[in-house]
Amino acid sequence: MKIAAGCDHAGFELKSLLVKHLLDSGYQVDDVGTYSDASVDYPVYGAAVGRAVARGDADLGLCVCGTGMGIAMAANKIPGVRAAVAHDVTTARLARQHNESNVICFGGRIIGYEVALEALDVFLNARPLGERHHRRVEELEKLQELWPVAGWVPSDTELETLLWQEANRQSSTIQLIASENFTSPAVLAASGSVLTNKYAEGYPHKRYYGGNYFIDEVEDLARERLKALFGAEHANVQPHSGASANLAAYEALLDHGDTIMAMSLDQGGHLTHGAKASITSHVWRFVPYGLTPASDDTSKPGEIIDLDALDELAQKERPRLIVVGTTAYTRLIEPQPFREIADRVGAYLMFDIAHPAGLIAGGAHPSPVPFADVVTLTTHKTLRGPRGGAILCKSEYAGAIDKAIFPGLQGGPLEHTIAAKAVAFREASLPTFRDYAHKVVNNAKALAGAMDAEGFRLVSGGTDNHQVLVDLRTFDSELTGKEAQDVLDSAGITLNRNQIPGDPRPPFVTSGLRLGTPAETTAGMGVNEMQQIAQFIKRALKGRHDREEIAKVRDDVRELCNLFPPYPFVPKTVD
Numbered sequence: 001m002k003i004a005a006g007c008d009h010a011g012f013e014l015k016s017l018l019v020k021h022l023l024d025s026g027y028q029v030d031d032v033g034t035y036s037d038a039s040v041d042y043p044v045y046g047a048a049v050g051r052a053v054a055r056g057d058a059d060l061g062l063c064v065c066g067t068g069m070g071i072a073m074a075a076n077k078i079p080g081v082r083a084a085v086a087h088d089v090t091t092a093r094l095a096r097q098h099n100e101s102n103v104i105c106f107g108g109r110i111i112g113y114e115v116a117l118e119a120l121d122v123f124l125n126a127r128p129l130g131e132r133h134h135r136r137v138e139e140l141e142k143l144q145e146l147w148p149v150a151g152w153v154p155s156d157t158e159l160e161t162l163l164w165q166e167a168n169r170q171s172s173t174i175q176l177i178a179s180e181n182f183t184s185p186a187v188l189a190a191s192g193s194v195l196t197n198k199y200a201e202g203y204p205h206k207r208y209y210g211g212n213y214f215i216d217e218v219e220d221l222a223r224e225r226l227k228a229l230f231g232a233e234h235a236n237v238q239p240h241s242g243a244s245a246n247l248a249a250y251e252a253l254l255d256h257g258d259t260i261m262a263m264s265l266d267q268g269g270h271l272t273h274g275a276k277a278s279i280t281s282h283v284w285r286f287v288p289y290g291l292t293p294a295s296d297d298t299s300k301p302g303e304i305i306d307l308d309a310l311d312e313l314a315q316k317e318r319p320r321l322i323v324v325g326t327t328a329y330t331r332l333i334e335p336q337p338f339r340e341i342a343d344r345v346g347a348y349l350m351f352d353i354a355h356p357a358g359l360i361a362g363g364a365h366p367s368p369v370p371f372a373d374v375v376t377l378t379t380h381k382t383l384r385g386p387r388g389g390a391i392l393c394k395s396e397y398a399g400a401i402d403k404a405i406f407p408g409l410q411g412g413p414l415e416h417t418i419a420a421k422a423v424a425f426r427e428a429s430l431p432t433f434r435d436y437a438h439k440v441v442n443n444a445k446a447l448a449g450a451m452d453a454e455g456f457r458l459v460s461g462g463t464d465n466h467q468v469l470v471d472l473r474t475f476d477s478e479l480t481g482k483e484a485q486d487v488l489d490s491a492g493i494t495l496n497r498n499q500i501p502g503d504p505r506p507p508f509v510t511s512g513l514r515l516g517t518p519a520e521t522t523a524g525m526g527v528n529e530m531q532q533i534a535q536f537i538k539r540a541l542k543g544r545h546d547r548e549e550i551a552k553v554r555d556d557v558r559e560l561c562n563l564f565p566p567y568p569f570v571p572k573t574v575d
């Protein structure tokens with residue numbers, strides 16, 4: 001067995017005696033210093049012992065300083081270390097048996113040599129008792145998930161304060177923005193990793209800069225995981241965002257000026273699907289398609305993609321590309337009919353699954369990958385990864401897609417984000433993620449049902465995915481989406497106003513709201529909480545001119561959020 005031993009000047013004499021005892025007893029010892037009684041600082045030596053144990057270079061550690069406490073604190077800063085100060089045989093034995101301590105610390109000015117020697121032997125020979133003690137140690141280890149947040153820029157107090165405030169906002173208000181989620185601590189950690197330091201223009205094994213051997217492995221891992229997750233032939237994980245993924249896909253498949261059919265913004269499409277304000281509409285010619293009209297027939301409420309009209313328009317316009325994908329649309333999209341339409345007119349078929357990517361990965365929605373030539377996605381919505389984009393395609397388009405991203409559209413890839421994408425892709429491949437994806441949909445159905453019961457009209461009559469689109473006019477004809485969003489913000493409910501199909505109000509005002517369940521489902525909320533949220537929304541909007549009522553809803557929201565903290569280590573504060 002190998003013991004790492006360290007001390008400061010005040011512990012030097014006792015450590016020297018104990019090291020000799022260890023060597024005489026047949027242990028291997030890695031003495032990290034200090035090697036005299038000249039004054040030194042204990043953190044250096046505590047951390048060195050901690051690192052040796054955490055890395056597995058030593059089996060256990062021994063630390064000595066004046067009281068044992070400072071050097072224990074230093075060792076405990078290293079993840080995986082459980083350093084305990086022992087005063088006698090009993091505390092030394094329990095430190096090992098109960099707390100699974102892996103570094104024993106003594107006070108050189110406190111404990112005598114005889115006691116220290118006996119306590120050290122007991123510590124080295126005792127075995128962890130397991131069971132309830134082990135469960136507690138596991139809980140202890142989980143606290144290390146703290147570090148991506150707790151380590152935030154402590155040297156920059158202005159920024160650190162803002163980061164904690166935002167963490168607290170996310171934890172104490174209800175997050176219903178359909179395109180947001182709470183990433184895991186592992187995704188946060190990878191996003192904040194040293195990979196942000198590295199330039200890696202190009203692709204794995206074909207880079208323009210040196211020093212990319214580990215970066216290549218990271219990007220390869222991300223690509224392979226993404227391909228496996230969706231059963232795709234080729235993956236590009238470099239797009240900085242969903243918008244750049246879409247631009248690159250158009251650039252790869254088309255000539256400038258070619259015709260693209262995509263859903264218009266006011267029917268539920270995205271800006272990059274040819275909106276006037278988007279550069280996409282300056283480069284390519286977009287022909288918009290849309291939804292069937294709304295109907296009073298509850299068995300056929302309408303407002304679903306009008307496939308017949310799309311087919312007819314495609315025959316007339318002969319587009320070179322048909323884009324299928326939405327930003328505000330609540331129904332499941334079956335890929336096959338779109339493939340048939342594209343084949344009839346000889347068009348490429350692209351799916352933009354920015355929104356449902358996680359539902360597809362988790363098996364709650366059908367995958368368009370076998371049907372599409374190209375699939376673009378964002379990684380930060382239902383897929384629950386870091387902010388960014390990705391592209392999947394058939395092998396025959398791999399070269400064109402890669403070239404369109406780099407050098408076509410981007411410079412150096414964000415490898416820290418790519419590492420975080422790799423983490424998220426692994427998480428999305430686990431059975432727990434399938435469960436999550438189905439819960440997201442169930443929660444959205446529950447939220448839709450509850451909103452309907454409160455008198456809000458639902459666009460398309462309900463939902464099959466993670467979104468609920470609410471028409472406010474049946475609830476209150478005076479209430480705009482903008483006002484509702486502002487009122488709900490002050491009540492602690494975060495969502496966005498949204499145009500509804502055929503909205504008479506302009507995009508900045510709107511008559512609708514978009515609600516989504518990905519984030520709060522991650523936080524652990526279920527069907528009952530969705531019903532409560534609908535109640536909160538109704539109360540806040542009905543009482544929007546009554547400050548006391550808004551304050552009451554805010555309190556109730558905070559109480560609910562306290563039960564479902566997305567990051568349990570964020571301290572509760574009152575705003």
Ligand SMILES: Cc1ncc(COP(=O)(O)O)c(C=O)c1O
Binds near residue numbers: 325327353
């Ligand atoms: C369908 C669709 N495509 C593309 C995007 C663009 O993603 P990003 O905001 O990452 O550019 C979005 C974002 O909301 C989207 O909904």
